[in-house]
Amino acid sequence: MCSLTFVTPCLLAGDQSLGDVVAHEIAHSWFGNLVTNASWKEFFLNEGFTMYAQRRITTIVHGEAFTALEADIGTVACCAALADPVASLRMH
Secondary structure, eight states, rough: OOOOOOGGGGGSSSTTTTTHHHHHHHHHHHHHHOOOSGGGGGHHHHHHHHHHHHHHHHHHHHHOOOOOOHHHHHHHHHHHOOOOOOHHHSSS
């Protein structure tokens, strides 16, 4: 089976700073697109599988400490967005 992933050239920074984004998109092509949600209420299924695969990839590439830090940052951002959804939409 062949899997193609198309990424925009702006993701190819050359310094691997956007590697987690590339891993996320590769995970979508491998696993995330296997789940089709019936409505937006089930959207977490698609992203859930994708984040699991992304974290497996980043653990192999960068190690457990990096992946744990990335997960903690995501958790803090998610909690902040839930606490104040309007503020999370504002541009910084």
